Amino acid sequence: MSSRSGDKRVDLWSQIIATESDDQFQHQQTAVVYTRKNPQNETLPTAKHGSSIPKNRVSLAPGKRVSWNRSLFIRGRTSIAVVACDNYGREKEKRIRKNKPPLARAKGVPPQNYEKERAYFQEVDAFELLEESPSPQNKTWVMGTKNCVIPSHVSTVLRKWLSNRSYGPPASLSKILETPELSKDPVHNGALDFYSKNTCSSSLVGSTHRIEEIETEGEKDSEDLGFAIRNLSLSSHDSGLDEQWDPLLDLLKVCGQSSSSTFSNVISEYCDIQSIKKVGEGTYGEVFIAGSIVCKVVPFNGDKLVNGEIQKKAEELLEEVMLSLTLNELRGNDTHTHNVCPTFIQTLSLRVCDGAYDDAMIRAWEEWDKKHVSENDHPIDFAEKQRFVVFVQEHGGQDLESFVLLNFNEARSLLVQVTVALAVAEAAFEFEHRDLHWGNILLSRKGSETLQFILDGKKMHVKTYKLVASIIDFTLSRINTGESILFLDLSLDPGLFEGPKGDKQSETYRKMKQVTEDCWEGSFPKTNVLWLQYLVDILLQKKDYDRTSKDERELRSFKKRLNGYESAKESVVDPFFSDLIVVSDI
Numbered sequence: 001m002s003s004r005s006g007d008k009r010v011d012l013w014s015q016i017i018a019t020e021s022d023d024q025f026q027h028q029q030t031a032v033v034y035t036r037k038n039p040q041n042e043t044l045p046t047a048k049h050g051s052s053i054p055k056n057r058v059s060l061a062p063g064k065r066v067s068w069n070r071s072l073f074i075r076g077r078t079s080i081a082v083v084a085c086d087n088y089g090r091e092k093e094k095r096i097r098k099n100k101p102p103l104a105r106a107k108g109v110p111p112q113n114y115e116k117e118r119a120y121f122q123e124v125d126a127f128e129l130l131e132e133s134p135s136p137q138n139k140t141w142v143m144g145t146k147n148c149v150i151p152s153h154v155s156t157v158l159r160k161w162l163s164n165r166s167y168g169p170p171a172s173l174s175k176i177l178e179t180p181e182l183s184k185d186p187v188h189n190g191a192l193d194f195y196s197k198n199t200c201s202s203s204l205v206g207s208t209h210r211i212e213e214i215e216t217e218g219e220k221d222s223e224d225l226g227f228a229i230r231n232l233s234l235s236s237h238d239s240g241l242d243e244q245w246d247p248l249l250d251l252l253k254v255c256g257q258s259s260s261s262t263f264s265n266v267i268s269e270y271c272d273i274q275s276i277k278k279v280g281e282g283t284y285g286e287v288f289i290a291g292s293i294v295c296k297v298v299p300f301n302g303d304k305l306v307n308g309e310i311q312k313k314a315e316e317l318l319e320e321v322m323l324s325l326t327l328n329e330l331r332g333n334d335t336h337t338h339n340v341c342p343t344f345i346q347t348l349s350l351r352v353c354d355g356a357y358d359d360a361m362i363r364a365w366e367e368w369d370k371k372h373v374s375e376n377d378h379p380i381d382f383a384e385k386q387r388f389v390v391f392v393q394e395h396g397g398q399d400l401e402s403f404v405l406l407n408f409n410e411a412r413s414l415l416v417q418v419t420v421a422l423a424v425a426e427a428a429f430e431f432e433h434r435d436l437h438w439g440n441i442l443l444s445r446k447g448s449e450t451l452q453f454i455l456d457g458k459k460m461h462v463k464t465y466k467l468v469a470s471i472i473d474f475t476l477s478r479i480n481t482g483e484s485i486l487f488l489d490l491s492l493d494p495g496l497f498e499g500p501k502g503d504k505q506s507e508t509y510r511k512m513k514q515v516t517e518d519c520w521e522g523s524f525p526k527t528n529v530l531w532l533q534y535l536v537d538i539l540l541q542k543k544d545y546d547r548t549s550k551d552e553r554e555l556r557s558f559k560k561r562l563n564g565y566e567s568a569k570e571s572v573v574d575p576f577f578s579d580l581i582v583v584s585d586i
């Protein structure tokens with residue numbers, strides 16, 4: 001029965017609901033703030049149920065797009081990858097301080113110990129084998145350190161990325177695996193040259209040459225993998241002049257390239273470039289379908305504003321790449337079997353491209369613009385020398401905002417998949433998504449009746465009702481890779497917490513702030529629970545599908561019980577999911 005028809009039965013559920021104090025489901029007028037603005041409109045996104053958002057509640061970007069959370073990319077990213085390098089830190093500070101209060105270290109951060117950290121990372125690099133998942137003692141609070149440690153993380157991510165070959169690492173990187181001489185006699189392969197280089201830049205140049213050499217070499221020998229990657233990382237890590245670290249070179253390494261590629265080269269690996277179509281757009285990302293995969297194209301390092309925003313830096317992209325690759329590990333392989341889930345969008349390949357958009361991409365962009373009215377700048381405006389990262393991902397379907405749910409079972413299926421996925425990622429990497437709005441959940445109808453997850457070694461078969469959810473956009477996410485904690489310091493973006501009162505998304509950011517006490521590097525899995533509560537609200541207030549009043553009461557009761565859980569992992573055992581999850585030992 002549809003919710004609109006009103007189920008008049010009085011039962012236990014009505015009593016439960018009567019006791020719910022915070023249930024705020026009086027269909028109050030709310031606005032989902034990230035909703036795109038039609039450039040022609042004068043007002044900000046209009047609430048589906050009525051009022052428009054007052055302009056003064058929103059920090060307006062100077063460009064075409066208006067979204068108060070979009071500039072987060074360029075503010076406050078104070079993680080190991082960004083602040084670690086002094087040069088960049090200074091540049092970033094300038095940008096932030098223009099409009100923002102002075103940078104402040106978040107509360108509760110343990111004092112830095114550079115020597116300890118250096119020793120730690122040297123130790124990490126000394127190991128060939130990796131831990132399956134991070135342990136608490138691996139936490140490294142490195143904000144503000146002068147030591148440029150990114151290469152060691154790149155090396156780890158690379159090792160994992162490469163060792164999981166079923167995920168299709170970039171072809172050139174695969175060839176690193178194919179270098180039998182490397183492990184047999186490193187000295188004669190010139191490998192030690194990397195270690196003896198005195199400057200970061202020269203050693204990185206050396207390693208770049210090495211990639212080229214490697215690419216010309218032959219046969220497979222997976223034992224060489226660890227060695228080859230250590231070569232790539234230690235060259236810069238051992239350097240005393242880390243300030244000269246060039247993140248672009250590391251980004252190229254992660255993408256398996258010695259130099260930039262072109263769009264036509266990359267896209268033609270997946271389809272005839274003439275057949276590409278644009279499928280979506282984000283703050284910086286233009287997303288295209290190429291055959292069966294999607295390419296998210298993100299400009300970086302350029303001087304030109306993109307959609308009114310300063311472009312991301314290579315180090316920011318490097319971090320996003322590391323997050324994506326770390327989450328890839330949850331897809332399971334021979335060495336990662338303790339926590340497995342298929343829900344985080346799979347990154348299939350990564351490429352750095354140079355130059356203007358290809359004509360076919362421009363055409364695809366314009367076609368999409370005609371239909372949907374893009375909020376982004378026309379890509380023809382990009383400079384000839386513009387750099388981009390292309391995230392090649394699996395196609396996850398349509399976002400929850402536009403997807404038409406059919407019935408309550410589909411809504412439950414969405415909730416259980418997201419909850420279990422968050423639980424698995426919490427268990428593996430202390431992961432918090434921190435921005436799980438309805439644009440960041442993709443849905444598609446696929447054949448399988450159940451999906452398999454593994455949570456702390458327990459196999460779970462989750463009922464799908466043939467709906468498959470995928471989680472995207474890890475920009476605000478926090479993760480402990482086992483070597484470092486990647487996070488975005490949201491305390492540097494007060495605008496994020498100034499969204500409209502009563503708007504569920506805005507309220508969720510504010511609740512996260514309360515939970516974290518504005519200390520964003522810490523682990524607060526409760527933030528995942530807050531987004532689950534947001535999703536319940538969305539399913540009750542924003543989505544139409546076939547459901548009864550009893551179904552709605554179930555959702556409200558579930559939301560209320562979520563108050564009592566401190567993590568997605570705790571939420572998994574809620575009775576709401578009891579008939580959706582079958583647990584078995586592996």
Ligand SMILES: Nc1ncnc2c1ncn2[C@@H]1O[C@H](COP(=O)(O)OP(=O)(O)OP(=O)(O)O)[C@@H](O)[C@H]1O
Nearest residue numbers: 280281282283284285287294393394395396397473
């Ligand atoms: N893997 C994917 N499969 C299908 N569609 C996708 C995929 N990734 C992104 N999209 C589409 O493109 C849109 C923008 O993607 P995404 O949110 O990743 O970009 P972004 O630049 O990070 O956005 P934001 O403005 O949230 O920062 C999504 O809302 C979705 O519609």
